[in-house]
Amino acid sequence: MFQIKPIHQKIFKNARPYLRTRKNLIHTRIALRYAFKLLESEQGDEDIVIPAILLHDVGWNTIPEKLQLTAFGPNLSNLRLTKAHESEGARIAETILTQQGYSSEKIKKIRQIIRGHDTRKKAISGDDRIVKDADKLWRYSRKGVAIDLERFNMQPSSYLDYLEKVIAQWFLTKTAREIAQKEIKKRKTEYRISSICQ
Ligand SMILES: [Fe+2]
Ligand SMILES: [Fe+2]
Known part of the structure; x- marks a missing residue:
């Protein structure tokens, strides 16, 4: 089990009202778990990574719910909204972090990460x-697969094959690739069993 610092707990508490859309509360909790897991073997600063993951999607709160599905996933058609959730998220994150007395140097780094967390394919640090x-690993979690199958209206077998195919291309760290491989094996077994039992 991971230990979240009291200051990060406070940040999460302040982020929570912004995360009550697009299933972002559960998404953030699961991504947080993966972030801690990755920090065990990948080089990173917990004081940047944890607030950044807690706050990365707060900007969805500013995007009307009926338009959200046009701004992510396989039916993405409105990149302007994808970018808006990043820039609005960076702005909200700055307010929350400033309220918690976070240093301006750290706030700047967290803002930069949030500003391009989906649309910038290369990492800046x-x-x-x-x-x-950590954000993408959520899609391989049991809950993440169940939610995405429903919202993207896809068949489990083809969706899981797709997730498996993109592992090498999507993930930037060796540890995340290994976790994704393990998770996809588990999901394939679970969905095979549930299709037999139906
Ligand atoms: Fe996002
Ligand atoms: Fe996310």
Whole structure:
């Protein structure tokens, strides 16, 4: 089990009202778990990575719910909104971090990570690499697969094959690639068993 610092707990508490959309509370909790896991073997600063993962999606709160599905996933058609959730998120994150007395140097680094967490494919730092990977690992978690299958209206077998295929291309750290491989094996077994039992 990981230990979250009291200051990061306070940040999460302040972020929570912004995360009550797009299933972002559960998404953030699961991504947080992966971030701690990655920090065990990848080089990164917990004081940057953890607030960045807790706050990375707060900007979705400013995007109307009926438009959110046009700004992520396989039916992405509105990149302007994808970018808006990043820039609005960076702005909200700055306010929350300033309220908690975070240093301006750290706030700047966290803002930069949030500003391009989905649209910037290359990482700007080791911390950014961990945040990007923890964010994507959620899609391989049991809950993440169940939620995405429903919202993208996809068949488990083809969706899981797709997730397996993109591992090498999506993940930036060796540890995340290994975790994704393990998770996809588990998901394939679970969905095979549930299709037999139906
Ligand atoms: Fe995002
Ligand atoms: Fe995310």
